[in-house]
Amino acid sequence: MTAKSVKQDKVLVTETVLRDAHQSLLATRMRTEDMLPICDKLDRVGFWSLEVWGGATFDASLRYLKEDPWERLRQLRSALPNTRLQMLLRGQNLLGYRHYADDVVEAFIERAAANGIDVFRVFDAMNDLRNLETSIRAVKRQGKHAQGAISYTVSPVHTVAHFVDLAQRLAEMGCDSLCVKDMAGLLTPPRAFELFTALRQSVNLPLSCHSHDTAGLSAMNHLRAIDGGANMIDTAVSALCCGTSHAATESMVAALRDTPQDTGLDLQLLQEIASYFREVRKKYAQFESEFTGIDTRVQSNQVPGGMVSNLVNQLRDQGALDRLDEVLAEIPRVRADFGYPPLVTPTSQIVGTQAVFNVLTGKRYHTITNETKNYLLGLYGQPLGKVNPELRRLAIGDATPVSERPADRLAPELNRLAEAVQGVAHSPEDVLSYALFPEIALKFFEARAAGRLAPEPLPPVPVEAPAPQGTPTEFS
Template identity: 50%
Template sequence: RSVENGIDVLRIFDALNDTRNLQTSIRAAKEAGGEVQAAICYTTSDVHTVRYFTSLAVEMERAGADSICIKDMAGVLTPEVAYELVREIKNATSLPVQVHTHGTAGIGQMTYLKAVEAGADIIDTCLSPLAEGTSQPCTESMAIALDGLGYDTGLDVDKLDQIAKHFAGVRDRFLKEGGLNPKVLEVEPKALLYKVPGGMLSNMISNLADLGASDRYNEVLAEVPRVRAELGYPPLVTPLSQMVGSQALMNVLSGERYKVVPKEIKDYVHGMYGRPPVTISKEIREKIIGDDEVITCRPADLLEPELPAAREEIGAYAKTEEDVLDYALFPDQARDFLGRREDPFYDVPVQEVEVSIDVA
């Protein structure tokens, strides 16, 4: 449906870089006529080497990918590693390579320059009003710098400036209304130590504020890499980033590590999300799921088809297949939206009204 509605390139990734979890999506996208960009979730550990990521790229090419994206969610891809990784993937595959990083740690522009020098075909950037910090490096600045170095970006900086003026107003409005926390616009070099993506930082800041525990931010930040290591070094990308962040927060606020464990973390340790990059130790596994069995098959093989049930459940309000898909992905939000759209009295509370009639 995405392809039919005008999406040309579908970026497909798995949070654990478990290529088994990509196969069905890649096949479906290709059958629909879309261009498949398989994304490598970049992270660092003793396991996550240039050779490891290059092997992933080769697997993705064999699975049918049309291009490769190096997705650096935390902004921790350093310039020298970017150069080596792009070069090795270009040598090992015949695919275009796109690089995606963030300005969280303040090294994004240098990383992009070295990636371009190594042969990267595309880099992801953001217009200046909402660039840098936990966002991407600035589009206009990168275009000017690369043009000066002899690279033809094909971008018109004057037109970019016109668009940027619009989004400057959007940024200022969100800052004024409190919808955009100024902290996410800052550079945080500690990201290179803690490997925490910008979106995860934003969620952590918001959650701590809601709990009245903003003063414990640094404790939670320091707990994240410990939890990540104990859970087998999963890349910190959705949904694993939120899950690891929530577990770190609970470990700190409860005063006892793994005293409180969310269902999602238990499912992950059970193997329901796929293979962790590193086997989780018996000690941590028993703390979280006791003696429960861990599955080793592709998790989706255990799922029953869900679309027929979703189609029946939302049938009263769904007019299109897109409506059904919205409901399957976001049941509560979609039910509310579709209900309001189809029934003007959908969420109007029913009130008892006492009526008296004088017949005299």
């Protein structure tokens, strides 16, 4: 695809309802049984891809739904024969919370591809591209589509030129397409235009825009990203759109209709799919946030909404909810000390917890968490900005921060993992589940062996009150 043809082509849509949308709105709790009945229609829409796997779905499936995530993937693969299936992968972290050795990363990607994934969106919280090397190489080895994703953030060091540099390096690493991943709703329309214009001019790959609608900007960001040269967008069918999820699929389809960027998708069919998911959503009402509307606070304080919720829980547990404003004010300072990492799993937790300690102990860095130490040792990768040297000395003393690729320090571990679950694991997929979530996977295997796998119960959907009567009929 040349830059020119990219620009003229219709916009390609990645539908996120089966992954990011319910991860964002329903705590990742949607069950496979609620996905399969609508797959026939989803498969007929003509999405460029359906994001169906990865992110937190693997964890939630094993932990809460007592579903084998690999089995979900196989079922979706067979129910969606005509649509690319896409997953989100945290580079060397895969779907877990630590760095894995290369042999695990390679095996995981091989199995994901074999079970049905066509498109791997790979990112790293730190944008340290060394954490993507193994994944991207493995995806290409499987003959699959590698989409390199850049974690979008705002800071004095995150310039357009920096993002362009990342994009060019991802292109050199063999990516088939690139994605700007705005996980927190920080992107704005003028910035989207500036950024995608610069990317379009410097990289000859399809460009995707992923922008959460937290601040109500996602649809406008898409429009401006497309003006700049994006030709792929992430959306969620309206029943699970907006708020911390994505711009509505139907709205983007309607917005681009009869333009050179027309998606060509069938609005009628999408409306039917939305009706289906409106009913499904009701089953998961207990997992809805109290607040699901537009929240532009992230545009004022740059702290992602999900991070604020976590801090609220953390402070409530410690009876210190009244210190929230202080913690919110401390976060940008900690982030600056840390060299401005994007705030996303796991850096959001590391920065957030350190900020809580800095406030609650009454003295900044009086207590330094282990995660902060590991971060400052370079175990998560290299931040873009300069780390505060005083803090580093305080945290790690004279220890030398790691300078090589973090995973270079990890010995192969697949065989060890396989041995550890010999007898309980029934497949290479089981071994990988265990690799990612050891305790949860063991519990899962145990329940499976005993024939008592059962998802957490869902309360029945409440019967609806009758529609209000006597409301005025005028619309103006």
